[in-house]
Amino acid sequence: MTLSIDNLTKNYGSYTALNHMVLTLTPGVYALLGPNGAGKSTFMNLITGNLVPDEGEIYYDGIPIRELGAKFRGILGFMPQQQGLYENFTAYRFLSYMASLKGMGSREAKREIAWALEMVHLTGQAHQKLGAFSGGMKQRILVAQAIMNDPKVLILDEPTAGLDPKERIRIRNIISKISTGRIVIFATHVVSDIEQIAKEVILLKKGHVIAEETPDAFCQMMEGKVFEAEMSETEFARTGNAFPYGIS
Ligand SMILES: Nc1ncnc2c1ncn2[C@@H]1O[C@H](COP(=O)(O)OP(=O)(O)OP(=O)(O)O)[C@@H](O)[C@H]1O
Ligand SMILES: [Mg+2]
Known part of the structure; x- marks a missing residue:
């Protein structure tokens, strides 16, 4: 490659x-x-x-x-330098949204989201709103969306x-x-x-x-x-x- x-x-x-x-x-x-x-x-x-x-x-x-x-x-996975987050979305909803933009089916999305959340150590916070995340957690959820879909x-x-x-x-x-x-x-x-x-x-x-x-x-x-x-x-x-x- x-x-x-x-x-x-x-x-x-x-x-x-x-x-x-x-x-x-x-x-x-x-x-x-x-x-x-x-x-x-x-x-x-x-x-x-x-x-x-x-x-x-x-x-x-x-x-x-x-x-x-x-x-x-x-x-391709991409984490842009400046990215707004939907503060009212939960982490899980945000990743579901990104998964659908990447064209993933729902079963695949579920698997990828679970894996990405695990990788960035946010499984426990999946259903919290992004607005309540610290700066570090926000960066990690942005990394998570970039690494979904291999x-x-x-x-x-x-x-x-x-x-x-x-x-x-x-x-x-x-x-x-x-x-x-x-x-x-x-x-x-x-x-x-x-x-x-x-x-x-x-x-x-x-x-x-x-x-x-x-x-x-x-x-x-x-x-x-x-x-x-x-x-x-x-x-x-x-x-x-x-x-x-x-x-x-
Ligand atoms: N849309 C644009 N229109 C005009 N100039 C631009 C545009 N985007 C970037 N530039 C200019 O191109 C140069 C390179 O910008 P770039 O954003 O690629 O730098 P960078 O290395 O990512 O910087 P930083 O560390 O600040 O993120 C800069 O001088 C910038 O002002
Ligand atoms: Mg830059």
């Missing part, structure tokens, strides 16, 4: 958000790192078909995904955003557990989310892939470039906008 990204380019007007990206992805977890605006969500939305490339092509096992159409969407390609756009360390570890463990035999792309700003589970780190900057490394090699690359320092607020203000991904 291979997802090949061939010269993928996306422009918004005169701005190039993704610039001739070339990548080959096989089963395993890929960490997608990069500062705000690097093009992570653009890349993900091109895979899911929410955006159409200006140049280039994405191939799944050698066939362009635009030719595969619904067939490709059927093997997706071969799983796209998670910052699934750990805004979570406390415990919930981050939970999400990381869930993703690690279900990653076998799937291509998983996991966007995050936090290296500790992925250093133990990713087979590769893809670093994006201004629409370019500037590094593609194993997590170990990536961390080595960062050696000497990342440091901790104690300083006063005034001193901090003087450092200017030293961004953590500021490799040039």
